[in-house]
Amino acid sequence: MKHGKEKAVYYGKSYLTALLFLLPLLAMFLLFFLIPFISGINMSFYHYNLADPSDTYFVGFENYKYFLFTKEIPVMIDGEPVLGADGEPLMVANNSFYSFWYSLLYTFLFALVIVPVSIFLPLLLASFLKKKPWGYRLWRSLIFIPSIFAVSATGTAFVYLFSNSEDGFINALFNTHVEWLNTPLTAWFVILLLCLYGIGANFIILSAGLENVPKSLYESSLIDGCNSWQKFLYVTLPGIKYQLSVCLFTTLIGYMNLYGQNRVLTMGGPSDFAHPERPGVTHTVIYVIQDYLTGSGKFSLMGRISAVCIVFGLFVAALSSIRLFVDRDKKGGNKHAKEYREYFAKKETHPAQ
Amino acid sequence: MPKNTVSISRKKKPIRLNKLAVTIFFAIFCFLWIFPVLYLVNGSLKSSLDWATNPRSFFPDFGYTFENFKILFVGGDQNGAYDYGLDAQPITAWILNSLIASLIHTVLYLVIACLAAYAFTFLKFKGRDALFALLLVSMAIPGVMLTTPQFENVLKLGLSLNIWAIILPGLGGISGVYLIRQFFKGVPNSLVESAKIDGASNFRVFCQVVLPLAKSVLFVQGLFSFMSVWNDYAWAQIVLGYGDKKLWTLQLGLTYLVDVNKGQLGSTGVTMAASIISMLPVFIVYLFAERNIVEGVALTGVKN
Numbered sequence: 001m002k003h004g005k006e007k008a009v010y011y012g013k014s015y016l017t018a019l020l021f022l023l024p025l026l027a028m029f030l031l032f033f034l035i036p037f038i039s040g041i042n043m044s045f046y047h048y049n050l051a052d053p054s055d056t057y058f059v060g061f062e063n064y065k066y067f068l069f070t071k072e073i074p075v076m077i078d079g080e081p082v083l084g085a086d087g088e089p090l091m092v093a094n095n096s097f098y099s100f101w102y103s104l105l106y107t108f109l110f111a112l113v114i115v116p117v118s119i120f121l122p123l124l125l126a127s128f129l130k131k132k133p134w135g136y137r138l139w140r141s142l143i144f145i146p147s148i149f150a151v152s153a154t155g156t157a158f159v160y161l162f163s164n165s166e167d168g169f170i171n172a173l174f175n176t177h178v179e180w181l182n183t184p185l186t187a188w189f190v191i192l193l194l195c196l197y198g199i200g201a202n203f204i205i206l207s208a209g210l211e212n213v214p215k216s217l218y219e220s221s222l223i224d225g226c227n228s229w230q231k232f233l234y235v236t237l238p239g240i241k242y243q244l245s246v247c248l249f250t251t252l253i254g255y256m257n258l259y260g261q262n263r264v265l266t267m268g269g270p271s272d273f274a275h276p277e278r279p280g281v282t283h284t285v286i287y288v289i290q291d292y293l294t295g296s297g298k299f300s301l302m303g304r305i306s307a308v309c310i311v312f313g314l315f316v317a318a319l320s321s322i323r324l325f326v327d328r329d330k331k332g333g334n335k336h337a338k339e340y341r342e343y344f345a346k347k348e349t350h351p352a353q
Numbered sequence: 354m355p356k357n358t359v360s361i362s363r364k365k366k367p368i369r370l371n372k373l374a375v376t377i378f379f380a381i382f383c384f385l386w387i388f389p390v391l392y393l394v395n396g397s398l399k400s401s402l403d404w405a406t407n408p409r410s411f412f413p414d415f416g417y418t419f420e421n422f423k424i425l426f427v428g429g430d431q432n433g434a435y436d437y438g439l440d441a442q443p444i445t446a447w448i449l450n451s452l453i454a455s456l457i458h459t460v461l462y463l464v465i466a467c468l469a470a471y472a473f474t475f476l477k478f479k480g481r482d483a484l485f486a487l488l489l490v491s492m493a494i495p496g497v498m499l500t501t502p503q504f505e506n507v508l509k510l511g512l513s514l515n516i517w518a519i520i521l522p523g524l525g526g527i528s529g530v531y532l533i534r535q536f537f538k539g540v541p542n543s544l545v546e547s548a549k550i551d552g553a554s555n556f557r558v559f560c561q562v563v564l565p566l567a568k569s570v571l572f573v574q575g576l577f578s579f580m581s582v583w584n585d586y587a588w589a590q591i592v593l594g595y596g597d598k599k600l601w602t603l604q605l606g607l608t609y610l611v612d613v614n615k616g617q618l619g620s621t622g623v624t625m626a627a628s629i630i631s632m633l634p635v636f637i638v639y640l641f642a643e644r645n646i647v648e649g650v651a652l653t654g655v656k657n
Contacts, residue, residue, distance in 0.1 A: 014478045017555050021472035024465040025530065032525035033491055036502035043502060050505060125382075133376035141643060142383040144650075146390065148576070148635045150584035152608045153628035157389035159611055160396065160621060167618065169392065172409040197389075204647055205654030243654045257497065260586050264608055286587065289500060293591045306501040313498030320493055 044310050048303035055300065063307035067100045093277035100308060103283040104315075110188065110284070111255045114195050118251050119244065121196065122203035127236075130210050140207070147200025154197050155264035162190045162265075184281040187266050191282060194261045198254070202247040206240060213239030242327070249323045256316045259286040285312050390632075397421055397625035405619035421626035444627065446599045447606040450516055452634070454602065455582040458520045462578045463571060465524060470533035471559045475545050485534075488527045504591055514596040519589050523581055529574045535652055536570035537563060572642040573649025580635055603631050 044063055049055035074081040074089040081089040125143060129136055146154055161169045162180035171177055180186045217235045226234065237244075262268060268280040268287050279288065289312075292298060292305045396404075398417040401424070407414050425444050472478075473485050503522050512518040540563055548558045564571070586604045593600050601609075607627050614620040639646060 014476060018472045018476045018478040018481070021468045021476065021555070021559075025469035025525075028465060028521075028525040029488065029491070029527070030525075032503065032506065032522045033499070036499045036506050037494065039505065040498055040500075040502035043505070050508065128375050128378060131371055131375045133372055133379050135376065135379075137643075139379040139383050140647065141639075142387050144647070145636070145639060146387070148580060148584075148639060149390075149632045150586070150604050150607070150628075152586055152604050152611065153393075153631045154389060156607070156611055156624055156628040157393045159615065160625070161389060161392060165618075167408040169411070201650050201653070204650040208651030209654060246654045253495070256495075263586065264611060267612070286497065289497065290587055290590065293500065293504065294594050302501050302505065309497050309500050313495040316495040316497065317493060320495075 040306050041310060043303055044306035046303045048306070049300045050302050051299035059303065063304045064311065066094070066304060067096050067308050068311065070094050070097055095277055095279075096304070098275075098277045099279045099283065099288045100285070100311075102278045103285045103288045104312070106281065107256060107258060107284040107286075110191070110258065111252060114192055114255050115248065115252050117192070118196065118199045118202055118255075119247055122199045122247070123206050123244075125203055126207040126210050129207055140204070143203055144200035146197040149197075151194065151198075151260035152264045155194055155261065158190055158194050158265060162186075181266050182270050184270060187270065187282050190265055191258075191261045194265060195255065195258070202251060205243050205247055209240035209243030210236065245323060245326050248326075249320055253316060253320055256319065257286050258284045259290060262287060263290075393625050393628055393632075397622055397629045399622050401619040401622055404621045408618050408621070421622040422630075424623050425626055425630075442606065442610070443599045443601075444603075444606060444630075447601050447603040448630065450601065451583055451603040451631075454516050454520050455579045455634075458523060458582045459575050459578040461520070462524055462526070462529060463575060466529040466533050466574065467564065467567075467571075468559070469530045470537050471555075471563060473530070473534050474537040474540075475542070475558070475563070476555065489531065492527050492531070500591070507592055512592075514593060514600055516600075518592040519582060519585065519602065522588070523578070529578065532574055532577075532649070532653060533567070533570050535655070536567045540566050569642075569645035570649060570652075572638075572645040573652075576635070576638050576642070576646055579638065583631075583634060603627075607631055 045058060045060060047055070047057050047059050047062075071094055072091040073094045075092055076082070084090045129140060133139065159181075163169070163171065164179040164182050165171070166177040168180070170180070178186060180190055213236060217239070218231065221231050221235050262282040262284060266280070266282045268283045268291075270282075271280050272278045285308075289305060289308055292301060292308075298305070392411075395411065398419070398421070399413040400415055400418045400420050403413045403415050425442065428442075473481060507513070507515075507518040507522065510521075512521070544562055544566075545558055548562050549555075553561070584604065585602075586608060589602045589605050593602065594605060598606070598609075607624075610624045610627050614624045
C-alpha cells in the first residue's frame with residue numbers, strides 16, 4: 001500500500017511539471033492544428049458560407065462531386081437555369097472540374113522532373129565538395145544561401161533575366177526573342193530553374209551524409225579492388241540511404257505544394273487557348289486553391305474549397321506514407337545481435353539506466 | 354596498413370590535381386549559380402534613367418546610385434521624367450509588419466518549442482513517448498488540409514486583417530520541437546541529473562544548464578521560424594491580401610511591385626531594390642550564424 005501511494009505521488013508531481021512545460025505547445029497544437037483539422041473535414045460536407053451563417057447547410061458529398069466528377073453545369077441566371085431551344089437546360093463546361101484535374105496533372109508531371117533533379121544535382125555537388133576544394137566553406141555557403149531567400153525576391157531576378165521582351169537579359173545576351181514566360185515549355189523551364197534555388201537544404205544534408213560514411217569502408221573497398229562506380233553503388237549509396245530518403249520526401253511534398261514560383265513568374269499562365277475550359281498551363285493545385293481563397297466569392301465557397309483541400313491533402317499524405325515502407329528497418333539476425341551487444345555495452349557503462 | 358600508405362602516397366599527385374579541378378569547377382559553377390542575386394544587386398543600383406534607356410547592358414551607363422531605394426521610401430520625383438507612379442507605396446509599413454510579425458513569432462515559438470522539447474527529453478512521465486509519437490504523426494498531415502478551416506479560425510478569433518493572423522497559426526507546429534529535441538538529446542543526462550540532485554528545479558535546469566548548451570539550435574530554429582513568416586506569401590495573401598495595402602507584409606508588397614512594374618522598364622531597379630531589402634535580414638542572420646545553421650540543417654537529415 002505504502003509503496004503504491006508513494007508511486008502515485010511521484011507520478012502526480014511529475015505530471016504537473018510536465019504539464020506546465022507542455023501546456024503552451026499543447027494549447028497551440030489544439031487551437032491551430034487539431035480543431036481546424038477536424039472542422040475542415042466537417043466543412044467539406046456543407047455548403048459553408050462564412051459571411052452568412054444562415055446560408056450554411058449540409059450537402060453530403062456534393063462538394064466533392066462538384067470538383068471531381070461534374071464535367072458540365074447548367075447556365076444559371078438569377079438562380080434559374082436557362083433553357084435551350086429543345087427545352088433542356090443549357091450546359092457549360094465546369095471550370096472547377098478542369099481546374100482541379102489539370103492542375104493536379106501539371107503538379108504531378110512537374111514533380112516527376114524536379115524531384116530527381118533536386119536530388120541528383122545536390123548529390124553531385126556534395127560529392128565534389130567532399131574532395132575539399134580550396135575555399136569549400138565559401139562554395140558551400142554560396143550554394144546554400146539562395147534557398148533562404150523569399151521566392152518572390154529571387155523570383156524578381158528571374159522575371160527580368162528571362163523577360164519576354166527582347167531587351168530581357170537572356171534575350172539580349174543571345175540576341176534572341178524568346179517569350180520565356182509566355183510559352184508553356186520555357187515557362188516551366190524557368191520555374192524549374194527558380195525551384196533549383198531551393199536545393200540548399202538537400203545539398204547540406206547530403207554533404208553531411210557523405211562526410212559520415214565511414215572511411216574504413218572506402219579503404220576496404222579499395223583493397224577489394226572496387227572501381228569508383230562500384231564504390232559509389234556499394235559504399236556511398238547505402239551509407240547515405242537515410243539522407244536520400246529525407247531529401248526525396250521533403251522535396252516531393254515541397255513541390256506538391258508548388259505555388260510561389262509560378263505565382264511570381266507566370267501568374268499561372270500562359271492560358272491554354274485551344275482549351276478555354278482548362279486552367280493556365282502553369283497552374284498547380286495550390287495555385288487553384290489560392291485563387292479561390294483570394295477570389296471575390298471566397299466566403300460563400302468555403303465548403304467547396306475545403307473539399308479540394310482534403311482530396312489533395314489525402315493525395316499528398318498517400319505519397320508521404322510511402323516513406324514508412326522506404327525507411328523501415330529490415331531486421332535480420334545480425335542486426336538483432338548488434339542491438340543486443342550495444343544494449344549490454346550501454347548497461348555496463350551506465351549501470352543506473 | 355603499410356601497403357595502404359604506399360598506395361596513397363603514390364596517388365598524391367592526382368589528388369592535388371583533382372583538388373585544383375574541383376576548385377575551378379566550383380568557382381565557375383558558383384558564379385553562374387549566384388549570378389541572379391548579383392544581377393539583382395547590380396540592377397537595384399542602376400538608375401531608372403539607365404533602365405529606361407539602356408536595359409540591355411549589365412553595367413550602368415550613368416554610374417551606380419541609391420536612387421531606387423530613395424524612391425521606394427520617399428517616392429519618385431513628381432516632376433521628373435522618370436516618375437513611374439511609385440510615389441505612394443507604403444513600404445515602411447510592409448517592412449515593419451513583416452519584421453514585427455516574424456520576430457514575435459520567432460520568440461514565441463522558441464519559448465513554446467524549447468519548453469516542450471525539454472519535457473520530452475528530460476522529464477519522465479507516463480505516456481511521454483506515446484504523446485510525442487502522436488504529435489509526430491501530425492507532421493505527416495499536409496498543411497493544405499488546414500487552409501480553409503485555419504482561415505475560419507482566425508476570423509472567429511477576431512483576427513481578420515490583423516498581423517496576429519500570420520503570427521499565431523504556425524505556433525502549433527511540431528517540426529521545431531522535433532529538431533530541438535534532437536539537439537537536447539546530445540546534452541549529457543548526467544549533467545541534468547546532477548543539477549537536480551543539487552536541488553535545482555526543472556525550470557532552473559532548463560534555463561541554466563540545457564539552454565546554454567543548445568545555443569546553436571536556437572539559432573537554427575530561430576532562423577527557420579523567422580523565415581517561415583518573413584518569406585511567407587501564400588498564407589499572408591489569404592489573410593491580409595484582401596485588406597488595405599498598409600496591412601500587407603513585405604512579400605505581398607514585393608510581389609505586387611513585380612506585377613505592376615512588369616511592363617515598365619524604368620521601374621525595374623525599384624522592384625529589384627525592394628527584393629534586396631527582403632533578402633537582407635535572413636542574409637545577415639546567416640552571416641552571423643553560418644556554422645550553426647549549416648550544422649542544424651545537416652541535423653535535420655540525421656536518424657534519431
